[in-house]
Amino acid sequence: MTDHARLLKSCAGGDRAALRALMDAEGGRMLGVARRMLRRADLAEDAVQECLVLVWRRADQFDPTRGSAKGWIYTILRNRCLTLLRREDREVATEPAEFDRAEDRIVVDQAFDRLAASSDLRRCLAGLDEPTRRAIVSSYVLGHSHGEIAGRLGAPLGSVKSWVRRGLGKLRECLS
Incomplete structure (x- = not known):
């Protein structure tokens, strides 16, 4: 039996192995709960990932006198699922039939290629994985929303949002 509080x-x-142990012990059940709440596998995976990130960041806030550790973890998961449901009501991925992927890909590639070979921005963008770079360039060059980018890349909306957020963080770090 897993000692969740420990x-x-x-x-x-800061023990990453402890987070791994939590994920191994509860990850499957968490995914099942998230799938039942969200009714979409891609959103459920995003919810579990965001939950585990929050557990890692806020583990010091857990107070065993206020409830069980397992209950605390599932409360975070429930709140992430509800937040994702609210977001999904406001933003919907663009359907693939509504745009020309090839034209967008050309514009995004040309925008990247036009950056000077010696520019710091090009160097930093080149350091990102391709989906992250495409999402960021699509957002800034073509003005696409996260939902439009998700539709164009055929990726889950939550993943695109994560790519953009993490990619911009990496760019800030690289450019500073």
Whole structure:
């Protein structure tokens, strides 16, 4: 039987193996709960990922006098699922039939290619994986929303949002 409270305390101390143990112990059940709530596998995966990130970041906030560690983790998961449901109501991925992928790909590639070979921005963009780079360039050059980018790349909306957020963080770090 897994001691969730002990693992959370270890996570608060920066022990990545403890987070892995939590994921191994609860990941399957968390995914099942998220799928039942969200009724979409892609959103459920995003919810579990975001939940585990929050567990890692906020493990020091867990108070065993206020409830069980397992309950605390599933409360975070439930809240992430509800947040994703609210977001999905506002933003919907563009259907693939509504755009020309080839034309967008050419414009995005040309925008990247036009950057000077010696520019820091080109170097930093080149350091990103291709989907992340395409999502960021599509957003800034073509003015696409996250939903439009998700439709164009055929990727889950939550993944596109994560790519853009993490990619911009990497760009900031690279350019500073």
